[in-house]
Amino acid sequence: MAVKTLTIDGKAISAREEQTILQAARENGITIPTLCQLNGTSDIGACRLCLVEVAGIPKLLPACVTRVGEGMEVSTDSERIREYRKMIVELLFAERNHVCAACVENGHCELQDLAISVGMDHSRYDYMNPKCAVDITHPRYGIDHNRCVLCGRCVRVCDEIEGAHTWDFQGRGANTRTISDMFVPWGQAASCTSCGKCVQACPTGAIFRRGSTVAEMKKDRTRLDFIVTAREKKQWIA
Amino acid sequence: MDLNDLIEIAEKENAGAKPIRLRCCTAAGCLSQQGDAVKNALQQAVADAGMSDRVEVIGVGCMGLCSAGPLVKVDPDGALFEQVQPEQCASIIASLNGGGPASASVGSDDIPFFSKQHPIVLENSGRINPERIESYIATGGYQALYHSLRDMAPADVVEEISKSGLRGRGGAGFPTGLKWATVAKMTAERKYIVCNADEGDPGAFMDRSVLESDPHRVLEGMAIAAYAVGATQGFVYVRGEYPLAIARLKTAIQQARRMGLLGTQIFESPFDFRVDLRIGAGAFVCGEETALLRSIEGQRGTPRPRPPFPAQSGLWGYPTLINNVETFANIAPIVTRGSEWFSGIGTEKSKGTKVFALAGKVTNTGLIEVPMGTPLRTIVEEMGGGVPDGKVKAVQTGGPSGGCIPAAHLDTPVDYESLAKLGSIMGSGGMIVMDQSDNMVGVAKFFMEFCMDESCGKCVPCRAGTAQIHKILSKITDGLATSADLDTLRSLCEMVKSTSLCGLGQSAPNPVLSTLRYYPDEYQACIDGGATAEASA
Ligand code: SF4
Ligand code: SF4
Ligand code: FES
Numbered sequence: 119m120a121v122k123t124l125t126i127d128g129k130a131i132s133a134r135e136e137q138t139i140l141q142a143a144r145e146n147g148i149t150i151p152t153l154c155q156l157n158g159t160s161d162i163g164a165c166r167l168c169l170v171e172v173a174g175i176p177k178l179l180p181a182c183v184t185r186v187g188e189g190m191e192v193s194t195d196s197e198r199i200r201e202y203r204k205m206i207v208e209l210l211f212a213e214r215n216h217v218c219a220a221c222v223e224n225g226h227c228e229l230q231d232l233a234i235s236v237g238m239d240h241s242r243y244d245y246m247n248p249k250c251a252v253d254i255t256h257p258r259y260g261i262d263h264n265r266c267v268l269c270g271r272c273v274r275v276c277d278e279i280e281g282a283h284t285w286d287f288q289g290r291g292a293n294t295r296t297i298s299d300m301f302v303p304w305g306q307a308a309s310c311t312s313c314g315k316c317v318q319a320c321p322t323g324a325i326f327r328r329g330s331t332v333a334e335m336k337k338d339r340t341r342l343d344f345i346v347t348a349r350e351k352k353q354w355i356a
Numbered sequence: 357m358d359l360n361d362l363i364e365i366a367e368k369e370n371a372g373a374k375p376i377r378l379r380c381c382t383a384a385g386c387l388s389q390q391g392d393a394v395k396n397a398l399q400q401a402v403a404d405a406g407m408s409d410r411v412e413v414i415g416v417g418c419m420g421l422c423s424a425g426p427l428v429k430v431d432p433d434g435a436l437f438e439q440v441q442p443e444q445c446a447s448i449i450a451s452l453n454g455g456g457p458a459s460a461s462v463g464s465d466d467i468p469f470f471s472k473q474h475p476i477v478l479e480n481s482g483r484i485n486p487e488r489i490e491s492y493i494a495t496g497g498y499q500a501l502y503h504s505l506r507d508m509a510p511a512d513v514v515e516e517i518s519k520s521g522l523r524g525r526g527g528a529g530f531p532t533g534l535k536w537a538t539v540a541k542m543t544a545e546r547k548y549i550v551c552n553a554d555e556g557d558p559g560a561f562m563d564r565s566v567l568e569s570d571p572h573r574v575l576e577g578m579a580i581a582a583y584a585v586g587a588t589q590g591f592v593y594v595r596g597e598y599p600l601a602i603a604r605l606k607t608a609i610q611q612a613r614r615m616g617l618l619g620t621q622i623f624e625s626p627f628d629f630r631v632d633l634r635i636g637a638g639a640f641v642c643g644e645e646t647a648l649l650r651s652i653e654g655q656r657g658t659p660r661p662r663p664p665f666p667a668q669s670g671l672w673g674y675p676t677l678i679n680n681v682e683t684f685a686n687i688a689p690i691v692t693r694g695s696e697w698f699s700g701i702g703t704e705k706s707k708g709t710k711v712f713a714l715a716g717k718v719t720n721t722g723l724i725e726v727p728m729g730t731p732l733r734t735i736v737e738e739m740g741g742g743v744p745d746g747k748v749k750a751v752q753t754g755g756p757s758g759g760c761i762p763a764a765h766l767d768t769p770v771d772y773e774s775l776a777k778l779g780s781i782m783g784s785g786g787m788i789v790m791d792q793s794d795n796m797v798g799v800a801k802f803f804m805e806f807c808m809d810e811s812c813g814k815c816v817p818c819r820a821g822t823a824q825i826h827k828i829l830s831k832i833t834d835g836l837a838t839s840a841d842l843d844t845l846r847s848l849c850e851m852v853k854s855t856s857l858c859g860l861g862q863s864a865p866n867p868v869l870s871t872l873r874y875y876p877d878e879y880q881a882c883i884d885g886g887a888t889a890e891a892s893a
Binding site for chain 1: 641656661810811812813815816817819820821822824844848851854855857
């Protein structure tokens with residue numbers, strides 16, 4: 119096992135060579151905002167919130183998919199990065215219809231938390247107000263596309279952990295939609311095992327348990343972690 | 357099949373040629389204007405006149421001057437007929453027999469549009485019949501492959517390409533030899549060659565033309581690459597909107613396979629190389645290499661972060677060499693004529709030639725191939741013949757990823773570095789000329805709309821950012837914007853450029869940024885005057 123030493127925000131740390139900057143930062147108590155990243159699933163570098171600066175490299179690098187390197191000088195909190203992060207969150211809020219006051223996830227939402235952490239109080243961009251569907255054909259769960267941020271966590275958790283691959287995307291650009299099976303209502307998606315992993319994985323109120331009302335939907339990410347890592351951590355041999 | 361067989365085929369082909377040959381363009385541009393009817397009418401006229409013994413009519417690929425199509429060229433040293441109509445064909449044939457002048461308009465191939473060109477990639481275009489492998493072999497085709505397999509070690513081939521200074525013609529200009537060397541160094545049980553023919557820039561048709569006019573040249577380049585890096589399977593990823601290119605590639609692959617120039621034991625050597633076609637479904641983003649690879653794998657075509665680069669981990673995780681059509685088309689000539697010959701053309705850092713699709717407000721539109729470093733002015737004013745009634749205002753290069761270069765910079769040599777310095781890029785070779793009637797805000801909006809529609813939707817800055825940029829631009833052209841919107845626009849462009857995942861998003865703001873840089877008053881005028889501007893480009 120090779121170990122690399124590097125600095126993140128001036129703090130000297132060591133990390134295993136296969137670790138990402140994000141993992142190394144977290145182990146050392148340094149928070150880098152993330153959205154598409156979900157422990158236990160593959161990293162796709164899509165939300166761009168975890169971008170960091172590395173000395174000597176002109177491009178910003180996504181911490182979730184960039185491996186640590188010897189002598190790397192990472193900074194996660196420069197003025198420029200803070201501004202870009204804020205812009206990304208504002209773009210997300212303007213893109214669909216995030217009406218927190220009427221959302222099942224209100225108060226437990228990762229997007230909301232992000233907005234608070236980047237200090238956003240309004241979006242400088244015009245709201246796009248797209249028409250998005252709500253699908254409650256599944257007996258236990260529902261998906262509200264108004265709240266979807268297209269992070270792909272449901273897609274990956276379903277494909278990589280449950281092995282069902284019910285979810286995927288269709289369309290391009292702003293018209294991208296999360297779809298079940300070959301674009302059938304969720305309730306008719308034959309591949310869905312109703313395991314509920316996507317419900318836990320979804321960072322916003324987009325996927326929810328039916329019957330939850332405003333602010334009632336709380337998600338438990340530790341259960342996903344458990345499913346993925348319990349074997350190696352021998353957590354069930356109590 | 358060995359060298360003697362190749363030479364024999366070539367000799368037979370050349371000996372079979374009749375004294376007078378009429379070349380009719382049958383590439384998509386001329387076909388769309390009844391080029392095939394012209395070819396049939398000519399054939400009929402030859403038969404009617406009883407001249408079949410000494411006159412032949414062949415279909416060839418693009419001759420370049422698409423704006424004057426359908427084109428018919430008489431060999432040897434005969435006229436170049438422009439905008440030929442089927443009714444005029446009888447008189448053209450009669451004129452060969454001394455029957456008075458033809459009724460078709462006669463153009464000249466001694467104009468700068470042709471004489472300033474330096475054809476390497478296009479040297480066979482418009483000369484050979486792209487549907488017959490013999491026609492390609494008659495020009496010395498597949499001898500470079502033979503030479504590589506028989507006289508060179510794989511490492512020698514890589515070395516030769518490196519020394520030539522060839523850089524990727526798909527846009528970014530990465531040194532081709534370095535890419536080849538990387539793939540060659542990887543140890544893997546399998547490697548792949550991919551030819552990127554997913555040409556998607558609006559107004560660009562260089563790759564289509566090469567595939568329609570000289571498909572074997574690309575296949576030969578791929579086979580040489582496969583030998584050099586140790587691959588045995590290749591894919592040509594060509595967009596579904598190019599049915600003729602697809603048909604000709606299919607024919608070409610079949611012919612080459614039948615002659616033992618593709619497939620197993622090529623030239624009776626231990627080298628195997630198979631080529632298959634993959635047809636794109638119309639997503640611009642699939643021209644981005646990682647999205648293209650996913651699409652070949654049968655997945656949704658979305659880019660992924662690099663590293664790992666395809667050279668390390670590409671198709672199904674195996675090392676994959678991916679180059680575009682024009683790059684592969686340069687390979688056989690480099691092997692045949694040597695790296696020194698090639699590196700003697702062009703500029704210090706940009707070697708060889710580049711094919712451009714000249715379009716927009718110029719007299720002569722079509723395809724041209726010029727040495728790197730040719731000044732923009734030569735291309736636009738001399739070869740293109742300038743703007744019909746007016747003046748050049750700007751030249752847009754690099755398509756939706758590029759920028760607008762104002763007329764004041766027309767003396768800039770066209771090479772990778774010089775264009776980048778002006779805030780544009782070489783790109784794959786689209787070149788759109790604009791005159792005074794073009795509003796630059798409208799131009800920027802046109803390209804932004806394209807990128808917004810073509811964003812794959814994976815990463816936030818590109819997906820949501822391009823939509824917001826487009827919205828602000830619409831506000832500006834509608835006369836509803838304020839100066840504050842300009843600041844928002846500028847900062848958003850910078851952000852999308854620096855934070856997007858792939859090249860599409862990273863370059864999408866370029867048309868806006870370059871017009872903001874050179875034409876700020878046009879933006880300001882929209883804001884002050886509430887003027888309405890639409891792209892007429
Ligand atoms: S439904 Fe939820 S988990 Fe799935 S892409 Fe949308 S926001 Fe992400
Ligand atoms: S930059 Fe655009 S095209 Fe590229 S990954 Fe992001 S959304 Fe997709
Ligand atoms: S968490 Fe790294 S890009 Fe989303």
